[in-house]
Amino acid sequence: MGIGIRIENLRKVYDTPPPSAARGAGFSFMAQRSTGPKEKKEKKKKFEVVALDGISLEMRPGEVFGLLGPNGAGKSTTIGVLTTRTRPTSGRAFIGEFDVWKEQVKAKRLIGVVPQRPNLDFALTAREVLLFHGAYFGQSSREREHRTQTLLEQFKLTERADDMVRNFSGGMMQRISIARAMMHDPQVLFLDEPSAGLDPQTRLLLWDIVRDYNRLGKTIVLTTHDMGEADSLCHRLAIIDHGRIISQGTPRELKASIPGGYLLRLRFDHAPEELLAALRSLPGVTEVRSADHIAADVYADRGGPLISGIVTAAQAAQAELRDVHIAEPSLETLFLHHTGRSLRD
C-alpha cells in the first residue's frame, strides 16, 4: 500500500531572503516582484520573491514522480513544503491523509529526504549517522544495528563505516545521505537533485537503488534538471518554471505534445534543390534545412515512417542516401517549446 501526495494551490512567497542554500546549493530563483501597480506601490521596499505561484499536483501511490525545471523554478521549495521544512504562504499539501503543515509529526514519519547537498551530522561517523537516525524514529537497538549493517553494505560503505563523515568525498556523502533517508523505511522518498555532482557510474548505482526501492511499492519524488534522468527514471513528470506548472504527464505524453518534435538528420552524396522540395512535400514535415548541398535536417511530426518516402525521393533525384539519424522528441525540446528557453539557461 503506497502513499500518495496531493498539493492544492500551493503558494510560497519569501519576504526575507531565504537562507542561502537552506535547502541545498542551487537555491537561487529569479526574483519576481508582484506585478499589480497598486500592490507594487504599497510594498515598494519590501523584499518579495514568489517561489511557488499556485501549484496543484497529484502524485500517485507507488509512482516515481519527477519535478523538472531549471534552477530557481520552485522545485526545491515544493520539496521543502512537502517535507515540513518550508511554511507555505497559502494552499495545502498532503502526504497520504496528513496535512504536512498541520500534522507535521505524522507526515514526518512517512517521509525520507535526500537533500540537494548532503547535510550529514558532521559530529558523527557514517555508522552513527544511520544508528542515530534510526533511534530518532524509535527503532529498537537490534533493528537499528541490523538495518545499518544492511544499508552500509548495499551502499558499499562498510569499509569506511567508522570514519567521521566530515572526511568523506562528495559521492560518499551523497550515498550515506540516501542510506540515511531509507533507514526508517519511509513510504515516500524525496530526492532533491540526487545525481548532481555524481560521476556517471555512481549515478547509475543511484538509479538502480531508486528503482529497487520503488519496486517495494514506495512513492518517489525527485527533482532534476537532467532530461535523461527524468526520462529514464520517472513514471510521470511535472515541468515547473517560475513557480508554475507548465505541463505534466508521462514522459511519452509530454514528448508527444511537441508539434513536429522529430528531427531527421540526413546525409546524401549530393542534395539538389528538387530533392529538398520533395522532402518538404512529404507528409508531416514542417521544415527542411539544408547545409553544404549534402546534408538536410528534416523537422517532422514522425520519424521512422518517413524513411521510405525519403529513400524514394532520393532515388527520384538520383541522389544517394548515406546516413540517417532520427532524434526523438526530447524533454529538452519540450522545455524549450514551452518556455522559450533551454533548461540550462
Place this chain on the structure above:
Amino acid sequence: MNWKTFYALLSRDGHVARRNLLPMLLQNLLQPLLLTFVFGRILTAGGMMQAGYKTVLLPGVMAISMVLSGVQAVAMPLITEFQFTREIEDRLLAPMEIGWLAVEKIAAGMVQALVAGLVVIPAAWLTMGSGVHFHFRPVEFAVICLLVAMFSAAGGLALGCSVGPTQIGLMFSLVLAPMMMFGCAYYPWSFLSKFPVLQYAVLINPLVYASEGLRGTLTESDHINTMVVIAALAAINIILLVVGLKKFHSKAVS
C-alpha cells in the same frame, strides 16, 4: 511529544559531548582557573589582595564557568549546524515537533553547565590553596544552580539562533566579555555602590544574579538577597526561553 525521539536526540548530544569532553573542559575551565590562580593565589599570597578575597572569588568563577559552558554548549553547535551545511536538518525531520529539539538542546546545555560548575568548585579550591570559607545551603544552592544552568543554555539558544558563523568573534567581545566583567563575578555587587549608575545598570546582566546567588548559597560573603536572585533568574529564564524558541523556529523553518 515523543519521548523516544527526545531521548535519542539527547543521547546523540551526550555522545558528541563525551567525544569532545577534554577539549570542552579545557576551553571552558582553563581560563577561569588561571584567573583564579593569579587573583586567588599569587595576589593574595603576595599581600596585594586580602585573604578573604578567595571566598568572594570562588562562587564568581563557578558562575562564569557555568554560564560560559552552557552558552557555548548550545550556541556553538547551533551556529555551525544552521549554517550552509544545515547539519541540523536530519534532526528537524525527526518525528517530533521541532520546538522540542530546542528544548532538548537546552536540556543538554544544562547538563554541561552543571558539570562545568561542579568541576570548578574542587578545581578552584585546589588552585587557591586553603582559605576559602564555605557556608553551604544545599537546597537553595541546587535551585540556583539549576536556574543558572537553564539561563545559560536558553541564552545559548537565543544567541546561537541570532549569530552567524562570521560573528562568533564579535559575540565574544561584545556580549560575553562585558557580561563577565560586569557580572559581579570578581567582586560582590555591593562593591559597586561607589558607581551608582553602574550598580543599577549591571542588574540587566544575568551573570550578576548567578554570581550573587552562588555567593549567597555557597559562602557567607556579601550578596544580594537569595530570594531576589531566584526571582530575577526565573524571570530571565522565561524571557530567554521565549526569545530563544521564537528565534529557533524562525531559523528552522523557511
